[in-house]
Amino acid sequence: MKTENIERRVLEGGRVSVADALVLYQHAPTHVLGRLADSIRRRKHPTSTVTYIIDRNVNYTNVCVAKCNFCAFYREVGSADGYVLGFDEIFRKIDETIEVGGVQLLLQGGHNPDLPITWYEDLFRAVKARYPEFRLHALSPPEVVHISRMSRLSVADVIDRLIAAGLDSIPGGGAEILVDRVRRLLHCYDKATADEWLDVMRQAHQRGLRTTATMMYGTVETLEERVEHMMRLRDLQDETGGFTAFITWSYQPQHTELGGTEATGVDYLRTLALARIVLDNVDNLQASWVTQGGKVGQLSLAFGANDMGSVMIEENVVRAAGAAYCMDEIEIVRNIEDAGFVPKRRNMHYEILGDPIFREREVPRMLSLATARADGAAGEAAELRQYPARSRAGRQNRGH
């Protein structure tokens, strides 16, 4: 099928419809998709800057009642492998992050029934008291929904309280595919429906918080559903303008209940390029080197991405499902420059913070990503005793 008319429209800055997006994905050669995506990236980012952020991806707990069947990270309530990080552990991680030039934590975790909203508030307040400049990019929409259900507060109230405690922005995790048929099949409908996910973001945007948006593809969705996901994000972005960036990655099947195979590298580049074409109102697209590896991660810069994502420092979720790539700042910068771009450090709002930090001062090299607990130990920190637990295992554990 001919795609020239759609290509022309995209090159002229026009918007694509659902039908256009499907035709492009199904019929345009990979390089044509790349060329279109690259033209949009150049239009939006006329300088040759490619950004990245130094932050740490911390998972505060792996205990989760949601039990998504694509997830290799979670542990059931009462599991001997379950953990909740203590405040001191989190402070230590922040210290290490600051040491390598980091500016924020990406803080996400399982839906732990034994963590009341006050735990999150206390944590955020404690972080802000010790590190006033440090940003908390925390709690994906399903976590916000979970806290709202647990605390019998509206989503709006939860967001307000978390903002008051120090929340700076919300990561776009837990979106998977924003189509309820898919969410039911992935056992993630109950954690948050597509509408609930979007509503958390809407409410956050209305309160002036910026958020990111994500898509995990390659499980059970059809191509039509992938496009529907993008369209739903585009619609909300038209309404609020609150998404700073879009990040897509392929489902990582190892050690998951769902199993299956991972989508290929070419699938990734095509999906990324299509997202750049469809999401014409989202400024920034990140490369997912953590799932694709450094090489395809770098090639993302030719397929619509303008950002190499995060140095991460720590990663637990994707690693649990089999991917274990690592890129420290030196490696990210080398890849950006090798592709002909100028690397700049940024914050979550995509404000430029400066040149690579390792060119300003010595930072230790990082050849593998850290884990939540280096010694692999499970269990809760002692301070958790002061918080009420809802589960029987949690109550027993805390001696309540």
Place this chain on the structure above:
Amino acid sequence: MASIEDVADKVRAGDSLSEADSHVLETCRDIISLGMLADTIRRGLHGTAVTYLRVFDLELSGVGSAVVPPAAGEVRILETPASLDAAVAAVTSAREAAGQIPLSAFCLLELSKLPEPLPVVLAALKGAGLDLLTHAPLDRLESPEQMLEAVTDAGMQLARLTIDDTPSRAWTAVCRDVAVHQRRLGSIRAFAPLSRNIDRTQPTTGYGDVKRVALSRLLAQNVSTIQVDWERYGPKLAQVALTFGADDIDSVTSVDDQSQGHRRAPLEEVRRGIAAAGFDPAERDGRFQLRG
């Protein structure tokens, strides 16, 4: 100075490329344009087919007791023999184990280090039943012309010309050398342009790798096959390389591990990857004959 579009016009018209054109390609940062051009040439040579080779690797110590799976399209001995006698003995045993399956063995550079003259070595190996020399690392051969010629003179085929490390000179110069050798000898069946030695602390980049593949396809058009190794470079890069001019996948294991299910077995993964890149998978044997 010519632009990438000018060079692209020449490529599409089938005109030969000058040194100035090569320079334009070498300095081009527009990886998509390079990929598109290379893909045009690649499709002209091979259509939509991507071939793959299932290999059964033999260790020297295990040659005598080897049971070769019938799925193998090539039996390969990669280790370096200590002496010509050891090499001949290994080839003789492997020949027996391989039956009708093509047998490849050894690295040309390593064979050249044996005390006997290279023509003597190659003749002895051919006599013992060797079909193909596994590879010759172009960047490490002291006198590539003579050494490659020795392979041709011995009536043997070189399965692939390879590169060990990232060369210090321009990649276009390497490609032009490959084309010159091929013009003279005509016996280079495949060129595998990605470095065999992988520096874990500073690996080559994705841009660098696919650009190498694309330039190889564009500048060594007289070599039929541009090859990538599925196992060495990983499925993601190997698959993407197919869209930048590569047409053949080496080193697919011949022992299909179904323990994680059919869809995740190596053969199925390769075929799926080829199809997802927009090509038609076709299995070949070590002599580049299509199978089944």
